[in-house]
Amino acid sequence: MALGLLLLGLTLLGTLNIQAQGSVPSMMQVPPLNKFPLQPDFQEQQFQGKWFAIGLAQNIFRSKCLSQPAMHMATFVLKNDHTFNATYTRVSDKGCDHRSDPMVPSGQPGQFILGNTTRSENYTMRVLATDYTQSAILLYVFRLKDRVYFENMLYGRTLKLSPEMEMQYIEVAKSLGFSDDHIIITAPTAEGH
Numbered sequence: 001m002a003l004g005l006l007l008l009g010l011t012l013l014g015t016l017n018i019q020a021q022g023s024v025p026s027m028m029q030v031p032p033l034n035k036f037p038l039q040p041d042f043q044e045q046q047f048q049g050k051w052f053a054i055g056l057a058q059n060i061f062r063s064k065c066l067s068q069p070a071m072h073m074a075t076f077v078l079k080n081d082h083t084f085n086a087t088y089t090r091v092s093d094k095g096c097d098h099r100s101d102p103m104v105p106s107g108q109p110g111q112f113i114l115g116n117t118t119r120s121e122n123y124t125m126r127v128l129a130t131d132y133t134q135s136a137i138l139l140y141v142f143r144l145k146d147r148v149y150f151e152n153m154l155y156g157r158t159l160k161l162s163p164e165m166e167m168q169y170i171e172v173a174k175s176l177g178f179s180d181d182h183i184i185i186t187a188p189t190a191e192g193h
């Protein structure tokens with residue numbers, strides 16, 4: 001997997017460097033999603049379950065709270081119709097909030113679109129790479145109030161991943177045009193939380 005991610009990073013660097021040149025994250029143009037890699041032979045069953053957000057990069061910060069210590073989790077439960085019930089949970093000292101989104105397979109295996117169009121049109125999730133048992137790198141793209149949100153996530157099955165994995169993720173996020181100050185590596189929250 002480590003090698004797989006490394007290759008992914010290099011591929012992205014090679015194909016997307018035009019975008020990174022002088023791009024301002026808040027105005028970043030998002031290329032069509034099919035320009036990004038996709039986990040080959042995506043296995044929906046194996047992708048299920050709980051993932052911790054280890055790294056996140058966003059072109060527009062959705063929440064000031066992101067810089068505060070909090071644990072972000074995503075749990076994917078597969079339904080009979082191959083839709084994922086995706087539950088996003090945020091746990092901090094101030095409490096816990098969560099929401100559940102129906103994510104419907106869209107186009108290619110490994111790509112999903114939010115089934116609830118009242119929230120956002122074309123809210124798309126794409127699994128760039130995963131080994132199912134340790135880590136996953138995903139993209140989320142959605143439009144809200146005339147702005148395009150673009151997020152790159154590193155998920156781990158555990159609260160912490162190896163420093164090598166984190167460095168590789170940072171390379172991937174940078175190759176997508178994110179600057180350092182838009183890339184956050186979450187530190188595990190204090191014991192007991």
Ligand SMILES: *[C@@H]1O[C@H](CO)[C@@H](O)[C@H](O)[C@H]1NC(C)=O
Nearest residue numbers: 077079085086087100101102
């Ligand atoms: C999705 O999962 C959440 C959390 O487990 C649950 O509360 C909700 O009812 C589920 N929604 C659907 C449509 O299955």
Ligand SMILES: *[C@@H]1O[C@H](CO)[C@@H](O)[C@H](O)[C@H]1NC(C)=O
Nearest residue numbers: 100101102115116117118119
């Ligand atoms: C769709 O999203 C809206 C706004 O967040 C929410 O109120 C509604 O319950 C959601 N519907 C379903 C079916 O998830």
Ligand SMILES: *[C@@H]1O[C@H](CO)[C@@H](O)[C@H](O)[C@H]1NC(C)=O
Nearest residue numbers: 120121122123142143144148
């Ligand atoms: C959503 O996707 C469809 C099909 O790709 C496209 O026709 C439509 O313009 C998109 N809508 C938005 C708001 O991006």
